[in-house]
Amino acid sequence: MHHRDRCAGFGLMDVLIALAIVAILATLAYPDYREHLARGRRMDAVTALLGVQVAQEQWRANHSEYAALADLNGVAAQSAEGHYDLRVPRHSTAGFLAVAAPRGAQRDDACGVFALDQRGPVYEGYAEAACWRR
Helix, strand or coil, X not given: CCCCCCCCCCCHHHHHHHHHHHHHHHHHHHHHHHHXXXXXXXXXXXXXXXXXXXXXXXXXXXXXXXXXXHHCCCCCCECCCCCEXXXXXXXXXXXXXXXXXXXXXXXXXXXXXXXXXXXXXXXXXXXXXXXXXX
């Protein structure tokens, strides 16, 4: 009788089962990963809008009204990380509205467009309060 030495290793079925398990875990984890990225990018909108608010108040201290985005020194039309487009669709002596609209991959974010006026965040028709905290 001949005793054959068997190679101790993984067979094809073992590798396929391991790949199937990895694929299932990746499928389950990917949505959470995307949400984590989107949450991090939301802070780009919040930071940019707060910068607009500070610039508006500085402008208002020296002028009789709030300003258009182009008039605000040091404020760009995009957020610092480029995930949001900024604009000031409304400004007057009484107040302003600044808006951060998502761009690129951030467009798929459930929070959507962020808005802020002279009193603070605007929720009606824009990102809800929970989005500002994440």
